[in-house]
Amino acid sequence: MSTWATIELLATQKTDNTWGFTVTTLTPEQRAQYWRRNRNLMIKLMMIWFLVSFVFGILLVDQLNMLRIGGYKLGFWFAQQGSIFVFIGLIFYYVSAMRRLDKEFGLDTE
Amino acid sequence: MDLTQITYLVVGCSFALYIGIAIWARAESTKEFYVAGGGVNPVANGMATAADWMSAASFISMAGLIGMSYNGYGGSVFLMGWTGGYVILAMLVAPYLRKYGKFTVPEFIGDRYYSDAARVVAVLCLVLCSVTYVIGQMKGIGVAFSRFLETDYETGLYTGMVIVFFYAVLGGMKGITYTQIAQYVVLITAYTVPAIFISFQLTGHPIPQLGLGATLQGSEVYLLDKLDQILVDTGFKDYTTTVRYSTLNMVAFTASLMIGTAGLPHVIIRFFTVPKASDARRSAGWALIFIAILYTTAPAVAAMARLNIMQTIEPSPGAHMTIADRPAWFENWERTGLLGIEDKNGDGKLQYLADAERNELVVLDNDILVLANPEIARLPNWVIALVAAGGLAAALSTAAGLLLAISSAVSHDLLKGTFMPSISERGELNASRGAMALAVFGAGYLGLNPPGFAAGTVALAFGLAASSIFPALVMGIFSTRITREGAIAGMLCGLSLTLFYVFQHKGVMFVADWRFLTHWGERWFFGIEPNAFGCVGAALNFLVAIAVSKVTREPPAPIRRLVEEIRLP
Known part of the structure; x- marks a missing residue:
């Protein structure tokens, strides 16, 4: 059976478990709120992501290069070292913030 | 041993x-x-x-x-x-x-x-x-x-x-x-x-x-x-x-x-x-x-390896390495064809210069920096x-x-x-x-039997992934409005544009003779090189998918449910 036919069939069956995974019991408002908060968090973190790589590492590199840490010019350091460390920090911050959010909405399955 | x-x-x-x-x-x-x-x-x-x-x-x-x-x-x-x-x-x-x-x-x-x-x-x-x-x-x-x-x-x-x-x-x-x-x-x-x-x-x-x-x-x-x-x-x-x-x-x-x-x-x-x-x-x-x-x-x-190579060849300003006394690793890697020297001015010493006319280190493969690194450092x-x-x-x-x-x-x-x-x-x-x-x-x-284009292939893979698959995935997760027609058109346009730009510069299937439209000049798209073009293909993919989705029938209701459901852990 094609995917499309499966979808039509399942849609008519009005089951809550169309896609084969456990469906959460959140109300539509809660879902919207959860998604909004996740999205706002992502936007903030992606701004930092953009700042340390594209802005510090490329666009403002000449200005930052006037400052130094040890033998590194600062802009060069961001481009070849610093941005990567910040990326790691961003992912782990996101992991822990999402864990808190999941707990708040009773979604953590641990 | x-x-x-x-x-x-x-x-x-x-x-x-x-x-x-x-x-x-x-x-x-x-x-x-x-x-x-x-x-x-x-x-x-x-x-x-x-x-x-x-x-x-x-x-x-x-x-x-x-x-x-x-x-x-x-x-x-x-x-x-x-x-x-x-x-x-x-x-x-x-x-x-x-x-x-x-x-x-x-x-x-x-x-x-x-x-x-x-x-x-x-x-x-x-x-x-x-x-x-x-x-x-x-x-x-x-x-x-x-x-x-x-x-x-x-x-x-x-x-x-x-x-x-x-x-x-x-x-x-x-x-x-x-x-x-x-x-x-x-x-x-x-x-x-x-x-x-x-x-x-x-x-x-x-x-x-x-x-x-x-x-x-x-x-x-x-x-x-x-x-x-x-x-x-x-x-x-x-x-x-x-x-x-x-x-x-x-x-x-x-x-x-x-x-x-x-x-x-x-x-x-x-x-x-x-x-x-x-x-x-x-x-x-x-x-x-x-x-x-x-x-x-x-x-x-x-x-560090670049500095080591420069200093091996020219230990102090003006004092160049004598070719006859070059270290063993130099000769080893010459045999593999990754290094090559030619004493152009016949002084028995090696000059490594940016000026191609006078440069005597005529072959210096990029890979040398990692491959010969342990030998250069005498490990x-x-x-x-x-x-x-x-x-x-x-x-x-x-x-x-x-x-x-x-x-x-x-x-x-x-x-x-x-x-x-x-x-x-x-x-x-x-x-x-x-x-x-x-x-x-x-x-x-x-x-x-590498099809003659092996060198450029990894970069091409990134361009294709960026311009075809990535936008379809992100739009699929972040929008409920993108339709099948939009997604297919977007993927095909992003893929084609990227292939077009890369092949136009490097030749179809990377065969240099099969370049086309060369009179457009190198890097004609705002000076962007072919390897960097994936994001332009991706942008086109997004635009086409959104535009086509606006004029085609909305995705059916179960699709909205699928998207809402995958957004929750």
Whole structure:
């Protein structure tokens, strides 16, 4: 059976478990709120992501290069070292913030 | 024991380990074959992802690209691009696809866009980018064998194929996962040990990331300042500030590598192996830590090895190395054709200059920086043997991941999903093994008869992943309004535009004679080079998909439910 036919069939069956995974019991408002908060968090973190790589590492590199840490010019350091460390920090911050959010909405399955 | 014997021993031990793991980790079901049973610990998966991700190109070529072709700062595009993609992966892609919980990337695209056609287009994009990528790995295996083990290229390639065949066909994703963990340990040791030695010799700091910003041993001069000065004195460009073509080109290049990373199917499917969506996020973080160990060491290797080479040739300003007294490693690598000298002015000394007319170091391959690094720094033989095993581990682990992505697309998406839906579980498992065996032979064939375009292939794979798969995934998750017509049109337009630009510059299928429209000039699109073009293809993909979706019928209600559901963990 094609995917499309499966979808039509399942849609008519009005089951809550169309896609084969456990469906959460959140109300539509809660879902919207959860998604909004996740999205706002992502936007903030992606701004930092953009700042340390594209802005510090490329666009403002000449200005930052006037400052130094040890033998590194600062802009060069961001481009070849610093941005990567910040990326790691961003992912782990996101992991822990999402864990808190999941707990708040009773979604953590641990 | 001489060097070749030690190398055989070290490489042989690493291969025995991979085969042992293959026998232990056999796949018994399609779930084990495609996603290693779905129960892999997130940290272990992070390590496997790092090995899957870091290819022969990362291990052997990247430091050389940064240190030489891209002249230092210009090479930052690889460092930021190939790590920043993991932030996108962790936030925008991996957790949602894990929640969706099936086996392949085209399967998600087919379901989300309620269309077998979309699924087949996704398979096409996947196969195009994975096959171009795997050719580079097969070449890497052959080259590593022929350089370190003194076998010929073909023997090396066959040996590599047998090893991959063994654990990929038997174990599928399960076997690949556990061998990749072992391969990560081998490759990261092989990369960092010489780097620690060389950093300590030059600066007294054992940590290369600190050594790169430190002063040279026994002097007040910073290593990077010294390198800048030597390069400028010999007519080269400044190491720490030279931009690759233009600032816009650097931005586009970095962006293309980032979104290409987040759209590469063989990386995405690694996140299907962890238990939950939250584990996929955590696993991406760990993967980036394991990757960053190599990626923050690489710029140090690049600068230090470049400085070492410059200073070997010209120990103090004006005093050049006598050609007759050149070190043994110099002659060794001349034999492989990676180094070549020509005493143009007949003074018996070697001058290495930016000016091509007077430069006497006529061949200096990028790969030398990593391959000859231990010899340049006069490290013991076992370190050189380790570098050989590390290069092979990097190539084998990436090749296996790519082959799984290809074979699961064939057996799961084409056979089971589209053309033979009634196939049984056991039948599909056999089909997936068969598809894997075919993929191994196909890749081996292409490695033996490289279609003349092997050099440019890895960059092309990123362009294709960025312009075709990534936008379809992100729009599928973040919008409920994108329709099947929109997604298919977007993928095809993004893919075509990227192929058009790359082939126009480099020739159709990279055959130089098959360039076209050359009177448009090089890099005519705002000075962006072909390798950096993926983000432009991606932008077109987004625009076309949104525009077409506006004029086509809304996706059916169950699709909205699917999207809402995958957004929750």
